[in-house]
Amino acid sequence: MTIFCSHCHRPLQAETSCLPRTGRQAPSASKPFRSTKSASKARRDQINVELQALRSLLPISAREKERLSYLHTMALVCLRLRGAQLFPPDSAPPTGPILGMELLSLLPGFLLVLSASGKLVYISENVAEVLGLSVVELLAQGDTVYDILDGQACEDVRKKLLLAQEEPGREVTFVSEMRTSKAFRLQHGGNRAVAVCGRFTALRWPACPAATAFLALCTPVTPSPADSDTTSQDNLFQSVHVLDMTFIDVTESVTYHLGYHREELIGQSWYSLLHPEDAELAAAQHRAV
Known part of the structure; x- marks a missing residue:
């Protein structure tokens, strides 16, 4: 039996055709699918382990450590690192008594230490009595003094700190509203005005910005109602x-x-x-x- 081509009407041989052949490509081997899900999980697990190790090194109680989020952990670690740079562990111990809570409670405000660039280095624990925020909660706002101040006053404070840095030992004072807890704002209608009085001090010689810190006492401008109740007794004795x-x-x-x-x-x-x-x-x- 002869088979003719329907196109040119010529007899066809086996496996032949007058039509142009279309090139056929051999099916390529499919690339293996590689999932990154396990790798991402491994990285997250490693980060969690490192953060837990850092948290265990913080000099706070076990109960406080359990309440720390990863953000708060990193904020506290950075604060400690900045403090270690200004106050190296092998440096001479500071003179005078250690500021415990009993001594801090006698102060009219809280203590604040800043680096030359305005980074937070130390905040005394009694800040909660003034602003309603603990040290950890305050650090969650940011790592510079400008992060805990009212935005409108940041530029004035920056100028004051630059002026004080140019003349170490010169005392400067500025008043600004500082961020407070939500409960404080609901009770008092806003943030709290605080007077900051301090000076730049060279911690090591020769003096340089890396070895200079701004030491200040932050005092509320107006006492809170709770403070007024405490001091409602006679302000004077005769x-x-x-x-x-x-x-x-x-x-x-x-x-x-x-x-x-x-x-x-x-x-x-x-x-x-x-x-x-x-x-x-x-x-x-x-x-x-």
């Missing part, structure tokens, strides 16, 4: 003395201010309450009266 300054009477509010009961002071000399270095000056003023 006392009556004989000519040699011996107490013969004193109001009960002296206990709040000096820690002595009225009965303890009656019959005692006023000079016994003075610091020895102030006794001579006080005696001179007493004689002048």
Whole structure:
């Protein structure tokens, strides 16, 4: 049986055709699918392990560590690293008492230490009493002093710090609103105005920006209602003395201010309450009266 081509009507041979052949490509081997899901998970797991190791090194209680998020952990670690750069562990220990919470509670505000570039280096724990935010919560706002200030005051504060940096030892003061907790804003209608008074100090010699820190005391401009309730007792105490300054009477509010009961002071000399270095000056003023 002969088969003719329908196109040219010529007989066809086996496996032949007058039509042009279209090139056939051999099916290429499909590339193997490589998933990155496992690799990403491995990287995340490694990051989590490193963050947990850093968290374990922080000098805070185990209960506080459990409450730290990864963001708060990194903020605290960075704060500690900046502090270690300014105050190396092998440097001489600072003179004076260690600032514990009992001593900090006696201050009218909280302590603040900044680097030459305005980075936060140290914030005392009693900041929560002033702003309603703990150190960790405050660091979550950012790592510079400008992150915890009201945005409109940042430029003025920057100029003040530059001026203080040009003249180390010169005391500068500026007033600005600082960020507070939501509960504080709801109760008081906004952030809190704080007066910052401090100076740049060279921590090591020769002095350089890397070894210079701004040490400041941050005091609220107006006391909160809670503070007013605490100090609602007599702001002054009155006392009556004989000519040699011996107490013969004193109001009960002296206990709040000096820690002595009225009965303890009656019959005692006023000079016994003075610091020895102030006794001579006080005696001179007493004689002048």
